[in-house]
Amino acid sequence: MNGLNGADDRFAEDEHQRFARYLHELAVVRDEDEADLVTRILRDPDTTMAQSAIVRHLDRRAALLLTDEGFTGWARAIAGISAEREFLARRLREWTLLRSITVGEPWGPEEVTTGSDWFQRKAVETLPSSSILTLLAEAGRTRRVRADASRRLRQRHHRD
Numbered sequence: 688m689n690g691l692n693g694a695d696d697r698f699a700e701d702e703h704q705r706f707a708r709y710l711h712e713l714a715v716v717r718d719e720d721e722a723d724l725v726t727r728i729l730r731d732p733d734t735t736m737a738q739s740a741i742v743r744h745l746d747r748r749a750a751l752l753l754t755d756e757g758f759t760g761w762a763r764a765i766a767g768i769s770a771e772r773e774f775l776a777r778r779l780r781e782w783t784l785l786r787s788i789t790v791g792e793p794w795g796p797e798e799v800t801t802g803s804d805w806f807q808r809k810a811v812e813t814l815p816s817s818s819i820l821t822l823l824a825e826a827g828r829t830r831r832v833r834a835d836a837s838r839r840l841r842q843r844h845h846r847d
Contacts, residue, residue: 709731713741749779755784
């Protein structure tokens with residue numbers, strides 16, 4: 688399945704059909720074929736749809752690999768493919784920062800406070816670090832992030 692209609696190189700399916708097929712292909716792709724599949728999908732003429740499919744895949748794979756040793760190699764491969772697509776490149780950088788914090792690698796407060804709304808919400812939702820929660824409770828980008836971080840800190844305090 689390549690989304691092309693035979694030899695005439697016209698995309699045969701509408702974007703909704705291709706999107707669903709891409710998500711399915713990404714869900715079952717073998718690790719060794721992932722980079723080629725991502726590259727092919729990103730060549731789709733509907734760049735918004737293609738990037739949407741890839742970001743969903745990226746989010747799923749990054750979450751699965753977050754504490755795995757394979758994360759670094761995977762992220763490096765995806766970074767090479769997505770470097771010219773700012774949204775994908777930023778999402779991958781933010782997953783890499785989440786990984787650094789999760790596994791105890793160095794990170795800086797400015798990286799956290801300048802992260803996207805998505806990143807800050809994900810950090811509040813997933814990271815158990817009191818230092819991250821405190822930082823985001825004080826300097827999160829949005830009222831929602833600050834409130835959620837404060838709530839998680841209070842919950843942690845009550846459990847301790």
